[in-house]
Amino acid sequence: MKNDEKYLADTLESSEEHRLAIQLLTEIQNLSIENDLWGAKLTVLNEMVDHHVKEEEGDYFKEVRASFDADKRTKLLEQFIQIRDQLLEEYSNQKGSSKRVA
Numbered sequence: 001m002k003n004d005e006k007y008l009a010d011t012l013e014s015s016e017e018h019r020l021a022i023q024l025l026t027e028i029q030n031l032s033i034e035n036d037l038w039g040a041k042l043t044v045l046n047e048m049v050d051h052h053v054k055e056e057e058g059d060y061f062k063e064v065r066a067s068f069d070a071d072k073r074t075k076l077l078e079q080f081i082q083i084r085d086q087l088l089e090e091y092s093n094q095k096g097s098s099k100r101v102a
């Protein structure tokens with residue numbers, strides 16, 4: 001597999017894992033803790049995030065260090081922080097509108 005095709009496949013997989021994590025977080029947030037599914041969903045989320053973090057920190061971070069110099073990595077970090085802060089603010093604004101279901 002060419003590198004570009006591998007990067008695309010890895011990016012799509014990672015993006016899908018992010019989407020599923022957000023979906024599970026939303027479902028957990030909307031469930032009562034007494035619902036039997038609450039713990040099951042939390043366990044699956046924990047396993048999925050653990051797998052995802054190991055891939056990112058084990059594979060992707062090494063490739064980023066090898067591919068980008070310190071200045072470029074600093075710029076990427078600044079972009080990440082800016083986007084993260086925007087998303088946290090959006091999430092914070094939406095949090096009040098969520099509803100709990102049994």
Ligand SMILES: [Fe+2]
Pocket residue numbers: 014018052056
């Ligand atoms: Fe990630």
